[in-house]
Amino acid sequence: MATTLLEVDGLTRRFGGFLALDRVTLHVKAGERFGLIGPNGSGKTTLINCVSGALATDGGRILFEGRDITTMPAHQRTRLGIVRSFQIPKPFTSMTVLENLGIPLEYAAPARSHGTSATAEATDILRVIGLEAKAHLRPAALTQIEMRKLELARAMAARPKLLISDEAMAGLSSAEVDDILAILFRLNEQGITIIMIEHIMRAVMRFSERVVVLDAGNRIAEGTSEEIVRNPAVEKAYLGE
Amino acid sequence: MKTGGALVVAVAVIGGGILLAGLRVNPYLYFAGYVVLQYVVIATAWNILGGYAGYVNFGTPAFFALGAYTAIFLIEAFKAPLPVLILAGGLVSALLGLGIGYLTLRLKGVFFSIATLALSVVLQTLIINWDYVGGAKGFTLIRPSAPFFGNWGTLLFTVMVGLAVVAVLVARSIERSWIGRGLAALRDNEEAAECMGVPTLRLKLFATTISGFFLGVAGAPFPYYVTYVEPSSAFNLDYAVNALAMPMIGGTTTWIGPVIGAVLLGTAQQVATVTISSEMNLLVVGVVLVLFVVLAPEGITGLARRLRGR
Numbered sequence: 001m002a003t004t005l006l007e008v009d010g011l012t013r014r015f016g017g018f019l020a021l022d023r024v025t026l027h028v029k030a031g032e033r034f035g036l037i038g039p040n041g042s043g044k045t046t047l048i049n050c051v052s053g054a055l056a057t058d059g060g061r062i063l064f065e066g067r068d069i070t071t072m073p074a075h076q077r078t079r080l081g082i083v084r085s086f087q088i089p090k091p092f093t094s095m096t097v098l099e100n101l102g103i104p105l106e107y108a109a110p111a112r113s114h115g116t117s118a119t120a121e122a123t124d125i126l127r128v129i130g131l132e133a134k135a136h137l138r139p140a141a142l143t144q145i146e147m148r149k150l151e152l153a154r155a156m157a158a159r160p161k162l163l164i165s166d167e168a169m170a171g172l173s174s175a176e177v178d179d180i181l182a183i184l185f186r187l188n189e190q191g192i193t194i195i196m197i198e199h200i201m202r203a204v205m206r207f208s209e210r211v212v213v214l215d216a217g218n219r220i221a222e223g224t225s226e227e228i229v230r231n232p233a234v235e236k237a238y239l240g241e
Numbered sequence: 242m243k244t245g246g247a248l249v250v251a252v253a254v255i256g257g258g259i260l261l262a263g264l265r266v267n268p269y270l271y272f273a274g275y276v277v278l279q280y281v282v283i284a285t286a287w288n289i290l291g292g293y294a295g296y297v298n299f300g301t302p303a304f305f306a307l308g309a310y311t312a313i314f315l316i317e318a319f320k321a322p323l324p325v326l327i328l329a330g331g332l333v334s335a336l337l338g339l340g341i342g343y344l345t346l347r348l349k350g351v352f353f354s355i356a357t358l359a360l361s362v363v364l365q366t367l368i369i370n371w372d373y374v375g376g377a378k379g380f381t382l383i384r385p386s387a388p389f390f391g392n393w394g395t396l397l398f399t400v401m402v403g404l405a406v407v408a409v410l411v412a413r414s415i416e417r418s419w420i421g422r423g424l425a426a427l428r429d430n431e432e433a434a435e436c437m438g439v440p441t442l443r444l445k446l447f448a449t450t451i452s453g454f455f456l457g458v459a460g461a462p463f464p465y466y467v468t469y470v471e472p473s474s475a476f477n478l479d480y481a482v483n484a485l486a487m488p489m490i491g492g493t494t495t496w497i498g499p500v501i502g503a504v505l506l507g508t509a510q511q512v513a514t515v516t517i518s519s520e521m522n523l524l525v526v527g528v529v530l531v532l533f534v535v536l537a538p539e540g541i542t543g544l545a546r547r548l549r550g551r
Contacts, residue, residue, distance in 0.1 A: 052436060053435075053436075054432060054435070054436070073435075073440070073442075074435045074436055075435050075436075075437075075438050075439055075440045075441065078435075078436055078437060078438040079438050083436070083437075084436055086432075086433065086436075090430045090432060090433035091429075091430070091433070092425070092426050092429035092430060092433065092434070093429050093430075094425060094428070094429050094494065095425065095426075095429070099422075102422065103422065103423070103426045103434065103437050103438075103439065104437040104438055106419055106422065106423075107419075107423060107437060107438035107439045107440075108437055108438025109438075154437065158437055158438060
């Protein structure tokens with residue numbers, strides 16, 4: 001059995017009186033393709049904000065490779081290998097596409113001396129992702145799908161062990177979704193564990209080996225894609241009674 | 242231009258400054274030159290935080306005056322010499338900078354700017370009520386005879402040439418280092434920068450501290466320059482306006498921008514003060530700033546880049 005890479009244990013997070021996450025527990029195994037779904041406002045993004053370090057937790061523990069990272073600043077988690085992409089792309093607007101990748105290569109990628117051959121490495125990543133031709137453009141000149149690809153390319157440049165893809169496909173056409181899915185499958189084959197948060201069921205069901213469903217801050221189901229689709233609690237969460 | 246080249250230019254500028262000081266032209270020119278150079282230091286220091294990191298500081302007068310009043314305190318207490326005043330003024334303002342650095346944890350954008358403006362008002366009130374450094378009456382300095390050049394005007398001018406060169410060299414090396422790239426990332430998007438491994442808090446503290454240091458350094462020789470310091474002159478809002486306007490006009494993303502802005506605007510203000518009226522000089526800043534914000538929001542360096550088609 002594969003080892004556990006990420007362990008979230010009884011995670012709780014409140015916003016004022018609102019309980020966004022209520023003692024959520026989940027384990028992600030090394031090398032796994034993990035799906036996280038749930039209706040709007042169910043706490044998916046809050047959960048990954050807590051895991052990536054953007055939000056502090058109000059209770060519970062987060063372990064990465066067996067190490068407690070619950071109170072670790074976000075940039076250190078990135079250096080450990082937890083890297084996220086954003087739902088709404090957040091490129092560095094004053095830099096070219098290539099320079100955007102230079103930041104994680106310089107700051108996050110482990111065992112790298114500042115500045116050396118980062119350009120070559122960034123170019124490689126852009127080739128894999130299919131953005132090579134746009135390397136010297138500013139993000140403002142990119143299309144929506146290219147922007148998503150840049151978001152993924154930048155995350156790859158941080159050399160993640162765990163990549164959290166937060167709705168990387170929302171608003172894309174069917175062909176574009178397949179495009180992004182192919183990239184994520186390829187990354188997974190290289191050994192990167194992936195947590196996919198997605199509303200596009202076709203994508204997340206095809207991609208994930210295991211799916212956890214959140215509803216109103218609670219974990220309501222876990223299983224393979226087939227099991228989740230047949231789960232009455234999930235149906236109720238999405239469609240009501 | 243490589244670092245070696247930059248050092249050669251820096252030495253040449255300092256040498257030129259000493260040569261100029263030795264020429265003993267009209268003393269007013271040294272007096273005016275000092276102000277322009279002081280603004281080179283201020284604009285460069287402001288830009289490390291405002292331009293590189295994107296945190297707009299309206300509290301420049303607080304840092305400048307803190308440098309000046311640290312100097313006054315040390316003159317009163319120990320009759321400390323000018324180099325000590327400059328260093329101490331810089332260090333005390335650097336501490337204030339470190340303090341406002343922690344404000345960035347909670348305050349972003351316009352709220353940070355308002356807090357720095359308030360800081361200036363608070364500090365001015367404290368100084369007004371502190372009699373040891375002159376309080377509201379102000380402080381009069383009787384200068385000893387100048388150690389070099391025989392007069393303070395040329396000496397201070399030369400000192401400011403040196404300080405300006407040091408400030409610009411530091412800003413330039415920050416801009417071209419991994420620190421500068423990290424600051425640019427957090428200026429563009431702080432959350433994304435943090436998630437890409439950039440230690441945003443540490444870099445922001447670095448920027449506010451270095452920026453504070455050089456603003457204090459610019460203010461420390463001020464008592465020697467004017468010989469009479471009162472709170473309203475040291476905490477003058479002109480410093481806040483100029484510190485912001487000069488980098489904006491020159492261009493905020495590179496070290497040369499604030500230098501260009503300070504030299505152009507500073508000189509224009511001095512000319513306006515002499516030829517039109519002393520009140521006109523801020524009008525010059527206002528008009529030029531409005532023109533630039535509308536027509537060339539990336540400043541002169543941005544405009545030049547665009548004209549070169551890059």
